Amino acid sequence: MATAGADLIRQMAAGDRQAFALFYDRHAPVVFPLILRIVRERADASDVLQEVFWEAWRDAEGYDPSRGSPEAWMITRARTRAIDRVRATRRRSQTFVAPLDEAMAAAPADPAGAAAEQAADRGTIRSALGRLPEAQREVIELAYYAGLTQTEIADRIKQPLGTVKTRIRLGLERLRDVVKTSP
Amino acid sequence: MTHEPFDTLAATYALGALDGDERAQFERHLAGGCDVCEETLRESAEALAALARAEPRAIPPPEVKDALLRRIAATTSPRLERPQPRRLVWAVATLAAMIVGAAFTGTFVASRYEGRLGQMAREAAALRARVQQDEAALREQIAVYQAAVDLLRDPTTRVVTLHGLGPSPEATGRVIWHPVSGGHVFVANLPAVPAGSAYELWTIGDGAPQPAGLFRVDASGRGTHRIAAVQGGKPVKVFAVTIEPEAGVPAPTGPMVLASK
């Protein structure tokens, strides 16, 4: 699966449009919900989705399989672009706290009724985030979904920077362990 | 200094939350090469990807895929409709009307005008032929440039510089080369070849040089030539131009006048 994905990117680098269509079909359903969760507006999410896949087509040559799976490659891009969009919007509107609270409130509930296998996978991961101590989950969500830097997080939750750093490190270590032990 | 502080920096960096001097410090550390941090970043990215997979599904808007495929098609294939050289089309149309008018009037006018009108019509017809010839050449030229521009929009396209050698050190050239679509060569300052010969382009990969077509230059020493893609998409390492018999040869025999490095 991972190899097949890397092959697709190699074909894209050679200008293969059909490979791109397959690549899009495979990854857009995973990438789009993440973008939507971060930017919140469907129209903005569509723009970001298009930019992210356009960049993937343009930069396919730069993909290095030894640095991660195609999925992680796309998700890292998608998250970065989505946060860029949120930050730009924030700068424009100069409202900092309100959209952030909204974003946190919008964190989705556990999915119900999806395909059993995917749901099981999601259950593990979701509960992985849920199983983290509240303090660790909070800093990871503020960083990853709301795009706050460590300094901004410290300001916001009124904790010393050192505490924020420790929570981030411990939280992420825990998440990595869960992913490594689940297939 | 132990590595431990970098473990924290790596985790924060993976989340995109590292800022200020620490970010610069970590990026320097990473640039210096660190397998431990590379591994942390890779595993973190996979863990975060797993979080994204856990998001409830949302169907991507279908118009995004359509828009992307259109955008890609526009950059990777030559467009079918090319812009018309409008002013020239207008000039040809006007000229055609003038000639028709001249011929029509000619049949009704007294014989003493006939000679003059006939001459006018002949001159106009010659002018029209020349304009049409120029227009065809211009269209061809535009098509070449358009195709080159289309190729240049593609990130996999390379631009290779050719340097003058031996008999024509002042000659220059560029090859716009796409591994799948082929490309174009543009040359300048090449002298006209002796009668019975032509310039022949070669693509050189791992094996023997492959003939890539014959071309000539105009009076100002310029020329363009469309290069077909190499069969099997084999990589081209060097482009070269030699002077050969005008029918072309399967392997280079004459002096090399241009080559890429």
Ligand SMILES: [Zn+2]
């Ligand atoms: Zn390190």
